[in-house]
Amino acid sequence: xxxxxxxxxxxxxxxxxxxxxxxxxxxxxxxxxxxxxxxxxxxxxxxxxxxxxxxxxxxxxxxxxxxxxxxxxxxxxxxxxxxxxxxxxxxxxxxxxxxxxxxxxxxxxxxxxxxxxxxxxxxxxxxxxxxxxxxxxxxxxxxxxxxxxxxxxxxxxxxxxxxxxxxxxxxxxxxxxxxxxxxxxxxxxxxxxxxxxxxxxxxxxxxxxxxxxxxxxxxxxxxxxxxxxxxxxxxxxxxxxxxxxxxxxxxxxxxxxxxxxxxxxxxxxxxxxxxxxxxxxxxxxxxxxxxxxxxxxxxxxxxxxxxxxxxxxxxxxxxxxxxxxxxxxxxxxxxxxxxxxxxxxxxxxxxxxxxxxxxxxxxxxxxxxxxxxxxxxxxxxxxxxxxxxxxxxxxxxxxxxxxxxxxxxxxxxxxxxxxxxxxxxxxxxxxxxxxxxxxxxxxxxxxxxxxxxxxxxxxxxxxxxxxxxxxxxxxxxxxxxxxxxxxxxxxxxxxxxxxxxxxxxxxxxxxxxxxxxxxxxxxxxxxxxxxxxxxxxxxxxxxxxxxxxxxxxxxxxxxxxxxxxxxxxxxxxxxxxxxxxxxxxxxxxxxxxxxxxxxxxxxxxxxxxxxxxxxxxxxxxxxxxxxxxxxxxxxxxxxxxxxxxxxxxxxxxxxxxxxxxxxxxxxxxxxxxxxxxxxxxxxxxxxxxxxxxxxxxxxxxxxxxxxxxxxxxxxxxxxxxxxxxxxxxxxxxxxxxxxxxxxxxxxxxxxxxxxxxxxxxxxxxxxxxxxxxxxxxxxxxxxxxxxxxxxxxxxxxxxxxxxxxxxxxxxxxxxxxxxxxxxxxxxxxx
Numbered sequence: 140x141x142x143x144x145x146x147x148x149x150x151x152x153x154x155x156x157x158x159x160x161x162x163x164x165x166x167x168x169x170x171x172x173x174x175x176x177x178x179x180x181x182x183x184x185x186x187x188x189x190x191x192x193x194x195x196x197x198x199x200x201x202x203x204x205x206x207x208x209x210x211x212x213x214x215x216x217x218x219x220x221x222x223x224x225x226x227x228x229x230x231x232x233x234x235x236x237x238x239x240x241x242x243x244x245x246x247x248x249x250x251x252x253x254x255x256x257x258x259x260x261x262x263x264x265x266x267x268x269x270x271x272x273x274x275x276x277x278x279x280x281x282x283x284x285x286x287x288x289x290x291x292x293x294x295x296x297x298x299x300x301x302x303x304x305x306x307x308x309x310x311x312x313x314x315x316x317x318x319x320x321x322x323x324x325x326x327x328x329x330x331x332x333x334x335x336x337x338x339x340x341x342x343x344x345x346x347x348x349x350x351x352x353x354x355x356x357x358x359x360x361x362x363x364x365x366x367x368x369x370x371x372x373x374x375x376x377x378x379x380x381x382x383x384x385x386x387x388x389x390x391x392x393x394x395x396x397x398x399x400x401x402x403x404x405x406x407x408x409x410x411x412x413x414x415x416x417x418x419x420x421x422x423x424x425x426x427x428x429x430x431x432x433x434x435x436x437x438x439x440x441x442x443x444x445x446x447x448x449x450x451x452x453x454x455x456x457x458x459x460x461x462x463x464x465x466x467x468x469x470x471x472x473x474x475x476x477x478x479x480x481x482x483x484x485x486x487x488x489x490x491x492x493x494x495x496x497x498x499x500x501x502x503x504x505x506x507x508x509x510x511x512x513x514x515x516x517x518x519x520x521x522x523x524x525x526x527x528x529x530x531x532x533x534x535x536x537x538x539x540x541x542x543x544x545x546x547x548x549x550x551x552x553x554x555x556x557x558x559x560x561x562x563x564x565x566x567x568x569x570x571x572x573x574x575x576x577x578x579x580x581x582x583x584x585x586x587x588x589x590x591x592x593x594x595x596x597x598x599x600x601x602x603x604x605x606x607x608x609x610x611x612x613x614x615x616x617x618x619x620x621x622x623x624x625x626x627x628x629x630x631x632x633x634x635x636x637x638x639x640x641x642x643x644x645x646x647x648x649x650x651x652x653x654x655x656x657x658x659x660x661x662x663x664x665x666x667x668x669x670x671x672x673x674x675x676x677x678x679x680x681x682x683x684x685x686x687x688x689x690x691x692x693x694x695x696x697x698x699x700x701x702x703x704x705x706x707x708x709x710x711x712x713x714x715x716x717x718x719x720x721x722x723x724x725x726x727x728x729x730x731x732x733x734x735x736x737x738x739x740x741x742x743x744x745x746x747x748x749x750x751x752x753x754x755x756x757x758x759x760x761x762x763x764x765x766x767x768x769x770x771x772x773x774x775x776x777x778x779x780x781x782x783x784x785x786x787x788x789x790x791x792x793x794x795x796x797x798x799x800x801x802x803x804x805x806x807x808x809x810x811x812x813x814x815x816x817x818x819x820x821x822x823x824x825x826x827x828x829x830x831x832x833x834x835x836x837x838x839x840x841x842x843x844x845x846x847x848x849x850x851x852x853x854x855x856x857x858x859x860x861x862x863x864x865x866x867x868x869x870x871x872x873x874x875x876x877x878x879x880x881x882x883x884x885x886x887x888x889x890x891x892x893x894x895x896x897x898x899x900x901x902x903x904x905x906x907x908x909x910x911x912x913x914x915x916x917x918x919x920x921x922x923x924x925x926x927x928x929x930x931x932x933x934x935x936x937x938x939x940x941x942x943x944x945x946x947x948x949x950x951x952x953x954x955x956x957x958x959x960x961x962x963x964x965x966x967x968x969x
Contacts, residue, residue, distance in 0.1 A: 148186050148222070155183045172236040172249060181227035185262075190218040192269065209333045216266050223262035230255045234289060253290065255283035255306070257314045261321075270328040277321035277531070281314030319352040319532040323548065331380075339386035348374040348549025352528040367525045367566040370532075370542055373518030373578075374549030381510040388504050401501040403593045403752045411486055413441075418481040425456070425470035425477055436464045437483040444468065449476040498592060508588040516580040517551035521559060522573040523566040523613065536562065551577060560613055560621055567615040574610040574629075581605045583736050594749020600637070601741040605733055607632040630780040630805070634733045639740040640771045640814050642722030644840060648855070648901065654910040658719050659851060659903050665715035666706055667699040668725040673710050674701035676730065677801075680791050690799055706906065707849055708800040713810055716844045716851075717773060720812045732775065732805060744768040761825040771814040778807040810844040833862040851903040858896040865889045870927070888926040895919050899947055915947030934964040 146153075158180040165173035194214045196202050202211040236249035261277040283306055289295035290302045309315065329342040350372045358364040388394040418435035425431055425446075435442070440463055446454040454477065457469040468479065526534040526541040533540045533547060541564050546555060556575050559565055584602035591597070611628045615621050643658040674686035686701040688694070696702060704711050710730070718728035721740075729738050750756050750763040783802045787793045792801040816838040824832045837858040844851050870887040873880050899915035925937045939959040946953060 146186070146188055150186075153184055153186045157181045157183075169238055169240065170235070171238045172234055174232075174234040176232045177230070179227070179229045181225060183223075183225040185221075185223045185225075187221050188218065190216045190220055190266075192216055206335050208335075209330055212330070212333060214268050216268065219263055219265035221262065221264035223260070225258075225260045227258045227260075228256075229258070230283075232290060234291070249289065251287075251289060253285045255285055257281040257283060257310075259313075270330055272326045274324040275321065278319070279316060279528075280318040281316045283309045283314050315354070316352070316528045317354040319350075319528045321350055321532065321547070323348040339384065339390075340380065340382050342378070342380040344379075345377045346374065346549075348372065350532055350547045350549065352524075352532045354528075364570060365525070365566050365568045366571055367523040367568070368527075369520065369522045369573075370524045370546070371518065371520040372546055372549050372551065373516070374551065375514065375516045377512065377514035379510065379512040381508070383508055384504070385507050394500070394504065397497045397500050398504070400497050401593055403749075413484040414487055416483045416485050418479075418483075420479045421476075423474075423477045423479050425454075425468065425472075425474040427470055427472045430457075430459065430467040430469045432461070433466050433468060433479050433481070434464060435466065435481040435483070437481060437485070438463045439483040439485050441485075442466070442481050442483040445480040445482075446470070446474075447478045447480075448474050451478075501593075502591050505589045505591045506587060507590050508586075510586045512582075512584045512586075514582045516578070516582075517549075518578045519546075519551050519555060520576045521556060521565070522575065523568070523571045524559070525564055525566055536564070551579070553577065556611065556613060565613050565621075567619045567621075569615055569617060571614055572612075574612050574627075577609045579607045579609075583739075585741070587741075592749070594752060595745070595747045598744045598746075599741040600743070601739050603636045603736050603739045605632070605634050628780070631778065633777050634775040636734060636739045636773050637742050638717075638721045638738075638771050638773045638812070639742075640721045640812055640840075641769065643720055644814060644816070644838065648853075648899070650912075654901050654912055656853065656901075656903065656910070659853070659910070662715055662719035662851070663905065663908075665718050665725040666711050669711045669715045669718075669728075669730070670700045670704040670706075670708070672714075672726070672730060673704045673708075677703070677791060681787075690795070703795065703799065703801040705798060705800055707798055709803050709807070709846055710801065712844065712846060712849070712905075716810060717812075720842055721771075721773070732778070732803075732807070740771075742770040759827060761827055762823070763825075764821075764823040766821045766823075767819065768817050769815070770817070771812065774811045774813065775807055776809050776811065778805040780804070781806040808845065808847045810846070812840075812842045814840045814842075829866040829868070831862075831864040833860070835860040835862075849905040851905065853901040853903060854898070855901075856896065856898040858894060860892060860894045862890070862892040864891070872927070883929060885928045888924075890922075890924045890926075892922045893920070894922075912948060916951075917945045917947070919943045919945075932966045934966075936962045936964070938962065 159178070161175075161177045163175045192214050193216070194212070196211050196213055199211065201207075231252070231254040233252045234249050235251075237247050239245050239247050257280075259279040259281070261275070263273075263275045265273045265275075267273055286298075286301050286305050288298035288302070290299055292299045323346075325344075325346040327344045329344060331340050331342045332338050351370065353369045353371075355366050355368045358366075385398070388398060416437050416439070418437055420433065423431070423433075433444075440460050442460065444458045444466060446456055446468055448454060454470055454472075454474060456471060459467045459469075461467060466481070470477075521542075524542070526536050528534060531544075531547055533542065533544070535541075539562060541562065542555070542559065545552065552558075556577075582602065582604050584600070587599040589597040589599065608631050609628065610631075611626045613621060613626070646657050648654055648656050671686075674684075678684055678686060684702070686703075687696055688702055689696050690702055700706060700711075706712075713732055714728050714730050715725060717723070717734075718725040721728075729735070745767040747765040748763065750765075751760065756763060781802055781804060783794050783796070784792060784804045785794045785802075786804075792803065794802045796802055816836075819836045819838050821835040822833065826832070835858075837856070837860070839856045841854040842851060843854075865888075867887040867889075869884050871882055871884045873882055875881070896918045897915075898918075900913050902911045902913045903909070904911075920940070920942045922941075923939045927935045929935055937960075940957065942954075942956045944954040944956075
């Protein structure tokens with residue numbers, strides 16, 4: 140069809156056909172037959188259109204009110220915008236027969252390799268409305284099973300007839316599916332912004348789902364092995380909202396003007412207003428040809444001077460403006476009792492009170508943007524699945540579709556495995572050794588941009604991530620029974636959450652105080668508080684529990700820790716650790732290993748370039764940038780189900796470990812607080828004299844609680860960087876080439892960076908109460924470079940690096956490294 144004409148589904152241009160055939164025959168003294176045949180053919184159909192969008196309520200008069208915009212803007216597309224289908228048949232056939240040179244009377248049978256595959260692809264894209272979009276793609280990989288033996292009509296006529304019948308039957312059945320996969324994506328822009336009071340808010344919902352059916356291996360019937368197939372699904376659902384508060388502020392004309400008046404450079408762009416000021420002096424005498432100074436003190440040079448004699452007649456003399464407060468007038472004749480009038484224009488100055496008030500209101504409008512996102516990713520994998528794949532990867536098993544439409548749409552039902560077992564969809568072969576797995580991951584994040592005043596930007600981020608994977612074995616015993624004792628259910632996962640640990644970041648820890656940490660001491664004290672809180676919590680659910688009685692002796696406990704919650708209890712250590720290093724009240728900190736979203740705290744990045752807008756600074760610097768970034772996370776790298784955990788009817792642990800602590804539900808060995816100031820402060824100065832200077836201070840701290848040995852590894856890093864650079868413009872050098880001198884002219888960039896980095900690793904033993912430095916060093920480094928661009932592709936650099944490593948512990952030696960030389964960089968692609 141022509142491009143300007145309307146396209147139709149039946150247009151011939153939507154179809155394409157392809158076919159290829161390749162045959163290679165080889166033979167030599169050792170090989171009698173080496174035959175390779177490859178055939179491939181396909182049919183493709185792709186239809187793209189621009190369907191009409193129907194808006195049935197667009198012209199309805201009673202819906203013209205802005206409050207009914209959501210109904211008035213309802214729209215729908217009746218047809219998809221893209222439909223695609225392709226089918227591809229590919230057959231690979233090889234035959235090899237070797238000559239028996241040593242004994243020609245003994246024939247060697249030929250060997251064959253046959254791969255006959257059928258791939259079908261489906262694709263639909265449908266914008267149901269302008270806000271709701273739907274995509275569906277599916278791929279079906281199938282094999283055309285062929286019988287053993289040759290498939291050559293001339294040399295193997297009997298085998299060929301059997302092969303032909305088998306292939307035709309397989310083609311009629313669309314082959315034997317080996318892998319079916321489809322993906323679904325739904326994107327919905329929630330029209331919340333069409334509501335009158337929420338036009339400054341936007342929201343979006345996304346849903347993506349995948350489903351796979353994979354054929355299992357085929358074994359001879361004599362082995363009686365039926366491992367079944369594998370099905371798996373996954374889904375990702377995300378809902379997000381964004382509040383652009385600047386749009387909300389602009390709805391008020393008052394706030395909109397304040398926004399405009401407080402922007403950088405706003406004062407220069409404002410329309411200037413003037414007021415008239417006057418000066419009058421009478422009884423002034425002038426001598427012809429002699430200038431007379433008049434002090435009007437109007438503080439402006441934009442003036443108009445009028446001189447009249449005693450009769451009121453204007454005198455046409457010469458006026459000279461000397462300054463903003465003084466003029467001189469030269470009269471052509473002698474005048475007595477004259478009058479001088481000066482009218483000047485002075486710019487109206489904005490009241491400092493008004494300017495200050497505008498910036499105060501602007502500070503109240505500091506929050507510019509807030510976005511919230513919540514996503515859930517889920518998925519299930521079931522091995523040993525017996526039903527086959529037909530329509531959409533499902534098959535009819537009696538009165539039910541297996542595995543069911545919800546599973547193929549990505550839904551992860553916690554009871555699906557049990558239902559599959561009840562429906563007989565799982566093999567009873569005892570050889571299966573792969574677990575059925577359910578995955579679940581949650582991510583909650585909040586972002587906000589704050590600008591207290593022009594030139595300063597603060598980006599806040601807070602997030603919480605929780606992952607959980609549940610595995611279980613659905614394996615039958617030799618009698619075909621699926622006993623619960625064979626499930627071996629195992630839960631594993633990880634967790635992280637942003638926190639604020641600033642309050643404990645700057646404590647002094649060195650040999651002057653024997654490396655004692657006040658935060659670690661607070662951690663030890665917190666364990667007593669947490670032990671009491673855990674015991675009180677348990678007492679509310681377990682009437683037979685006495686927190687003050689020793690479970691072994693039956694006597695009152697001596698010491699500060701309660702029954703089942705000693706110093707080494709995980710239920711005690713983790714909340715106490717988080718409370719200490721995040722500087723929180725141990726009476727209020729969450730007792731859960733995985734605190735909820737109400738416990739997450741924001742991290743931030745601050746950028747300030749407001750100094751670049753000051754006129755005095757502009758005269759010296761091209762730009763001045765100051766940055767600061769802070770990030771701190773509480774992380775559980777991995778957790779698994781405790782093999783010894785067992786709960787009573789109230790859902791609380793009743794098993795104790797060898798220290799008589801109650802065994803928690805999850806086994807976890809490492810808990811980490813990772814804090815980074817990257818940087819704590821960074822100042823970049825770009826001078827007008829082609830000089831650049833930089834100062835940067837970085838700090839980081841990683842505190843790891845090892846629950847296997849009740850120790851804390853405290854790793855601290857502190858680094859100062861001072862850098863400077865200078866650019867020499869149009870530096871000329873002479874290069875000799877072919878006996879001739881060739882001048883080159885380019886910029887020469889020099890750079891010098893000095894760095895002092897101090898890092899320490901201190902091991903703190905909780906039970907033994909020992910603080911011991913185990914690693915660390917102070918590193919001093921100098922790095923200088925000189926870069927010269929020879930051409931668009933060649934860059935020449937001279938460099939010098941010098942590092943001095945002074946170890947922190949006596950078991951290692953002081954080291955010094957120097958590296959210098961030249962490098963020539965050649966860029967192949969611009």
